[in-house]
Amino acid sequence: MPDETVDAVVVGMGPGGEQVAGQLAAAGLDVLGVDHRLLGGECPYFACIPTKMMLRGSGALAEARRVPGLAGTSRVWPDWTPVADRISEEATSGWDDRDAVLRFEGTGGRFLRGSGRITAPGEVTVTTSEGEHVVRARRAIVLNPGTEPRVPPVEGLAETPFWTNREAVRARRLPSSIAVLGGGPVGVEFAQVLARFGTETTVIESGPRLLSRYEPEAASLLTGLFTDEGITVRTEDPAGRVRHDGSRFTVELSSGETLSVERLLVATGRRTDLTTLGVGTLGIDENAGTVEVDGLMRAADGVWAVGDVTGHGAFTHVSVYQARIAADDILGRDPVPADYRASPAVVFTDPEVAAVGLTEAEARERGVPVRTGTTEIPSSTRGWIHGPGNAGLIKVVVDTERDIPVGATVVAPSGGEVLGALAVAVQTQVHVAQLRRMILAFPTFHRALESALDDVDG
Numbered sequence: 001m002p003d004e005t006v007d008a009v010v011v012g013m014g015p016g017g018e019q020v021a022g023q024l025a026a027a028g029l030d031v032l033g034v035d036h037r038l039l040g041g042e043c044p045y046f047a048c049i050p051t052k053m054m055l056r057g058s059g060a061l062a063e064a065r066r067v068p069g070l071a072g073t074s075r076v077w078p079d080w081t082p083v084a085d086r087i088s089e090e091a092t093s094g095w096d097d098r099d100a101v102l103r104f105e106g107t108g109g110r111f112l113r114g115s116g117r118i119t120a121p122g123e124v125t126v127t128t129s130e131g132e133h134v135v136r137a138r139r140a141i142v143l144n145p146g147t148e149p150r151v152p153p154v155e156g157l158a159e160t161p162f163w164t165n166r167e168a169v170r171a172r173r174l175p176s177s178i179a180v181l182g183g184g185p186v187g188v189e190f191a192q193v194l195a196r197f198g199t200e201t202t203v204i205e206s207g208p209r210l211l212s213r214y215e216p217e218a219a220s221l222l223t224g225l226f227t228d229e230g231i232t233v234r235t236e237d238p239a240g241r242v243r244h245d246g247s248r249f250t251v252e253l254s255s256g257e258t259l260s261v262e263r264l265l266v267a268t269g270r271r272t273d274l275t276t277l278g279v280g281t282l283g284i285d286e287n288a289g290t291v292e293v294d295g296l297m298r299a300a301d302g303v304w305a306v307g308d309v310t311g312h313g314a315f316t317h318v319s320v321y322q323a324r325i326a327a328d329d330i331l332g333r334d335p336v337p338a339d340y341r342a343s344p345a346v347v348f349t350d351p352e353v354a355a356v357g358l359t360e361a362e363a364r365e366r367g368v369p370v371r372t373g374t375t376e377i378p379s380s381t382r383g384w385i386h387g388p389g390n391a392g393l394i395k396v397v398v399d400t401e402r403d404i405p406v407g408a409t410v411v412a413p414s415g416g417e418v419l420g421a422l423a424v425a426v427q428t429q430v431h432v433a434q435l436r437r438m439i440l441a442f443p444t445f446h447r448a449l450e451s452a453l454d455d456v457d458g
Ligand SMILES: Cc1cc2nc3c(=O)[nH]c(=O)nc-3n(C[C@H](O)[C@H](O)[C@H](O)COP(=O)(O)OP(=O)(O)OC[C@H]3O[C@@H](n4cnc5c(N)ncnc54)[C@H](O)[C@@H]3O)c2cc1C
Pocket: 011, 012, 013, 014, 015, 016, 017, 034, 035, 036, 037, 038, 039, 040, 041, 042, 043, 046, 047, 048, 049, 051, 052, 114, 115, 116, 117, 144, 145, 146, 147, 165, 186, 276, 277, 306, 307, 308, 309, 313, 314, 315, 316, 317, 318, 319, 348
């Protein structure tokens, strides 16, 4: 016998879970939201928000260092305290989700702190500090479990006190030196922050380049800038063994070189654990890395899944987008199936690395007849005016048969904002001829798009 019956149970209250649960509750459904950690998930407490506060701080330092030659003289004494204070006080309220719980309850939902597991079709068992609570869902079970940091099987690593993003965002004091394992978005964002605050930083990437999912031109530009800032970037030289002697880490690289650092940050991707969710009960493969969903986020009869676990891009905006579709479907409100053609991604380094749609390589793999156009930001009027800190590029990937952009990358100051126009163009399939006829404000960064489009013919 269940302990209670509700309309919907949401297991995992990350950005997507919170969205779908809030929407269902606001529509009058009896909704139980379940999370064993903090209501809001990774993004507000351990990921997007705190790291962007860090990058705001490191960006301010970089701008202050650019004053000579532009506006006088400057000398900068970095201090981590305001960043750590903003994260603990403004962003996370001391990693306390009381306000988020109240906000959710304000929509009419109820929150239960515990670990949810599907134990039968339409049934979730929640393990709380007080024991097991069995809930039947009349209408929907929504899964939004997110991901955990993936720790690679490097000899000795598991026995050391390494950091993941979860420890790094809580740091009150920065180390004098750090090795960052992994050169994806997490690794490069943290690396730039730490280096700009004075930490001697080495990025160890097992693959051939940083930001492997982005255009190689973007990755190579960022690598050059990192090197100029004093960050050591080691590619294709993974860690073979890690030790900790009580105060320092020793990282032995495959090349035979050894690093001695005060801290080690593991940023080597994310993992899901479907076995603990009990999805096998529904015939879903528990050993798969993702829960497969259709365009309406349906994973099985009466079960929806949203967010990172679906494998459509580990981004808050994707999770929330999917959650809105799932909520519409559950409420019978004519949902429009998901369309990821113009799903954007922004790495918030300085300059920002922003991308939408397909990279050139992805387009070619799909057999799209492709031409590309590229322009350098410093050669645009705005880039030239901007001066120091103007490194960047715009690359567009055009389907020549349909004469539409199918992808674009912007590396620029505020590159994520510049990307907005290109995301609209990719989504709505604006013809290149029409894009060329646009009046782009002078002198903006996005006006450099004209030169990128001119280059498509070149
Ligand atoms: C360092 C870092 C920086 C990032 N920066 C950005 C950024 O700038 N922009 C961006 O768009 N994305 C960013 N991301 C990605 C972003 O954090 C995720 O895509 C986002 O949190 C959405 O995840 P989600 O909705 O799948 O769930 P999550 O946020 O992962 O939340 C899932 C929740 O489910 C809970 N849970 C799991 N299993 C159970 C269970 N069985 N029972 C109960 N509860 C459970 C967890 O405790 C967690 O609270 C970043 C990620 C990292 C690591």
